Amino acid sequence: MLAAERHSKILEQLRAEQSVTVSELSQALDVSEVTIRKDLIKLENDGLLTRIHGGATITDFLPVERSFTEKLAERSEEKLAIAHQALSHIQPGDTIMIGAGTTTMELAKLLRGMNDLTVVTNAVNIAMELNSQGKHHVILIGGEMRHKSFALVGSVAAENLRNLSVFKCFIGADGIHPEHGLTTLNLAEAQINQVMMERARKVYVLVDYSKFGETYLAKFAGVSDVDRIITDAAARPFVERYVELGINLELASPQGVSR
């Protein structure tokens, strides 16, 4: 086998799996690990991958803020379960909106397993993730960028959204309360959430159990203004109250998914 052939196979696997290990490649291509390492060095110099201890990953030059990554790690199992549940509402070919947030970011990652979506979002990190998946049409609205959340906000963002209409919209919230409704820490983001809700036929809100009973600065909707609230199993204690109010609550459990 030619060296160039090996290189393209390595890149192929990398695209499919996101990461490769030296030992794995050494076995699969039937050459020594030293050779694989030399290949990886060459490919890294060409900017085609990033070497890490034990193998390589796709080049990810996104300077992702630590605070955000830390946040992402919090209750990631619950968020993943919620994202999985939300995913079940999305079909290939759909046109959807996704708001900024850590739970919605989890949902975006899961869209790797979906094809041919048109996704409108105001979250720059979500747009980057979807772009890297390479199979969706990504529309990012314009606006001023918020440092912490990667969200685009402001009048330009709102104006851009008003020219778009979708069927389904998935947004997150920092707090959910039977009386105070859905709230976020930031006013500008709340405004964008509001516009997103206007532009979608069906609105899904993704919140983990820790958000229940919390209220923050900016309210963007009442609990009954949305079509469905998707949360995790740990939110079960709060369910009753919402069912009384006639709210559609969907509980996702890490193992499977229940209603």
Place this chain on the structure above:
Amino acid sequence: MLAAERHSKILEQLRAEQSVTVSELSQALDVSEVTIRKDLIKLENDGLLTRIHGGATITDFLPVERSFTEKLAERSEEKLAIAHQALSHIQPGDTIMIGAGTTTMELAKLLRGMNDLTVVTNAVNIAMELNSQGKHHVILIGGEMRHKSFALVGSVAAENLRNLSVFKCFIGADGIHPEHGLTTLNLAEAQINQVMMERARKVYVLVDYSKFGETYLAKFAGVSDVDRIITDAAARPFVERYVELGINLELASPQGVSR
């Protein structure tokens, strides 16, 4: 067997397999490896294949756009020098526009050493970089996202830009030619570049030496339509021609910077 016959068989196999090896061909065509190598040298000179150690592969003669990271690794020293030179035109507090591209991405990275800028861009990766620096006000225009370049393009992008005005604008180009002007591989990006130029008082174009004499699909400006062209020292041979035309060329050298 005639030599020409051998050549066509080699090309045939190449089209079928993407790559061929010298030993394989030597056996199949029953001639020595030296002969095969001479054949391959001839075919390479004719631009019909690319020779590699052990054999040959097909040549991609189409100017296909490669991945962003791949481009980023190329001529990175020159790009850095150019970016440094461009940086000298930026003052703290400035409001600037930055177009999509690998050289402009280098410039964005250097803005870490600058304070309090307001930056308008159509490049999602540049917005992410600037956001991570945490000291600038970042405005991303909306639009459809291009996979390869992370650029936001389309009518929404253009419309967003038309509502903004800045003093300085920094854009890249894929090709620069005295007659054919500044060109890019992609039409949609050329359109955005055009609008950016309209919205800025002073336009700086960042191109490394390899872009000189090249022409691609979409022209977005003539060489004299921009205020300054910033390039690297290796472009010196081309300078004279541009000076004749009365074009402002600025050469950046890796060590320092000269005019």
Place this chain on the structure above:
DNA sequence: GAAATAAAACGAAAGTATACAAAATAAAAC
């Protein structure tokens, strides 16, 4: 500190370039 991974050094093997000789073919001369 142990295990895994990486780097460096070295040598063997595979591949390449060049020179030169031997065919084969073409051109010229008689």
Place this chain on the structure above:
DNA sequence: GTTTTATTTTGTATACTTTCGTTTTATTTC
């Protein structure tokens, strides 16, 4: 229509370079 002369093509031989794997020595990671 030969024979001679040049030209081209191909193969052998040799020196050189690149590639790759083994071994040894460092460096990470847990």
